[in-house]
Amino acid sequence: MDSEEFRLPRSQAANERLHAMIPGGAHTYAKGDDQYPENLAPVISHGRGAHVWDVDGNRYIEYGSGLRSVSLGHAHPRVTEAVRRELDRGSNFVRPSIVEADAAERFLATVPTAEMVKFAKNGSDATTAAVRLARAATGRPRVAICGDQPFFSVDDWFIGSTPMSAGIPSAITDLTVAFPYGDLAATEELLTRYQDEVACLILEPAGHTEPPPGYLVGLRELADRHGCVLVFDEMISGFRWSEAGAQGLYGVVPDLSTFGKALGNGFAISALAGRRELMERGGLRHVDDRVFLLSTTHGAETHSLAAAMAVQTTYVEEGITEQLHALGERLAAGVRDAAAGMGVGDHVVVRGRASNLVFATLDENGQPSQQYRTLFLRRLLAGGVLAPSFVVSSALSDADIDHTVDAVAQACAVYRKALDVGDPTSWLGGRPVKPVFRRLA
The missing domain is CATH 3.90.1150.10 (Aspartate Aminotransferase, domain 1)
Known part of the structure; x- marks a missing residue:
């Protein structure tokens, strides 16, 4: 040409x-x-x-x-074949499919730092569910995002912090604050300034540069000391850094993490994963106020779950x-x-x-x-x-x-x-x- x-x-x-x-x-x-x-x-x-x-x-x-x-x-053959096997069996039912249990087991075996998982169709739903869960668990209103990173969600709590904030009330955007990647001192200053107000720190654990030595460990310690939830957005780093994401590579365990993108090799699937104590707040076996965590009609389409399982198998075996x-x-x-x-x-x-x-x-x-x-x-x-x-x-x-x-x-x-x-x-x-x-x- x-x-x-x-x-x-x-x-x-x-x-x-x-x-x-x-x-x-x-x-x-x-x-x-x-x-x-x-x-x-x-x-x-x-x-x-x-x-x-x-x-x-x-x-x-x-x-x-x-x-x-x-x-x-x-059109990866292992993935498309797994999807084809499910298509003739039906894709969505009035009760959970056994495929949902299989997919959850497979995911938790691949990402052993997580104890429970819930699937959805896109990354924004997963990250917003993590924010809602953090707010419910801590009783705090503010969300601290890593301001150096480009995207976390289409929802108001994040988009309100971008130049495309039209239609989002300031009452919502005022609740989102930002911290710089790699700077523990600045993050601690932020948490101190909004003492007992920050529900979670959410960030991509790694991006265009490697985490500075001790940074993720230090962030984990900061979150624990200030009583906020540490959320890793692993939409990009999941599978590309290791099968268990950046958390598996760097050995720092977040409270919650979100996966998507590579998980389905183009099929629509995302995941919110994390500690049982937190995740169960969105379930039926606890005594606290219920959290409307993730409830999506198409969140567990069987063919997308089959695609995810085939992707994970391919990553590990090949x-x-x-x-x-x-x-x-x-x-x-x-x-x-x-x-x-x-x-x-x-x-x-x-x-x-x-x-x-x-x-x-x-x-x-x-x-x-x-x-x-x-x-x-x-x-x-x-x-x-x-x-x-x-x-x-x-x-x-x-x-x-x-x-x-x-x-x-x-x-x-x-x-x-x-x-x-x-x-x-x-x-x-x-x-x-x-x-x-x-x-x-």
Whole structure:
């Protein structure tokens, strides 16, 4: 595909259809066409393994599949076969299916730091249930979020803290406070300032950098000392860090944790897990006030539970986490070499754990640039690489990574030209990509 002539007319028409009927043109803002160069937002026809095809007939090597959910690759045979077995048996009943017991046993064996689990369909429901449970258990109103991390929930307690806070009363947003990642002293100051008011600390235990030595242990101690609930959001780190998540890797046990994304390999399932003493507050075998924890009509669809069990079995038996790290390390090394070889090693920067790589696009002053990101994405798309991030799936082959590195090198050659003239505008093909969280459309 020649980058100067690369066009997506059918995808462009499909995007117009989507916008006419669906607010934002997608069901997740991170999938919006504003996240891609103008008129170059592929609309997907189908996917297999590490590849997807758009409605224009182009094939791409795909990264960040399903917003990090499809970590085994699309249409993984073990997962799809497990789903097929359940489809003919019915998907939803008026009483629990025995599959729910099987799935809970399998999850708790995979994540032994948890004592009970409840399944849902999306991550927001799980994190909001954790917040509600923490508030009920502590009798406290405030929620402390890690302010350095981008997303926890679509619900008011979190979205009210973002630039997209329209429609959320200040009475709710005032109850959410923020602490910085890696800074125990600042977190203790926050807990002291709101003494006996903070119900929980919620954070991703690890992100683009490794936790500072002693940080998670120190956070555990702070939560215990101040009587608040420690919640790990393992939507991303679950399975990608280890089968038992970051808590399994770093050996720090939260009171509650939430899982999703990789758990279903694209099928809709999430999980709230944690200490029995807390989780049982949402059950029927306690004497305290009842907590409306999670109660979802489709939370235990049998085929999604079967998918989750197949995913966990595949991860353990095939060493998927290790594969993700090995693939990510190979990709990161190749991208860094390609960027350095084109003289933009200080501008196209790969960051994060090998299993969860992202990239930064920096301008001539070393500042993050949406314009340079647009240039970079545009050239990758023309090279057959769909990469809002460099988050790998285990379906990637060595040839896929080699092709990706070649596409990156070609993109970096154009990047160097733009840096030399100090203005990437003529290489953008339209408006720059936009951040998800912004006040105005």
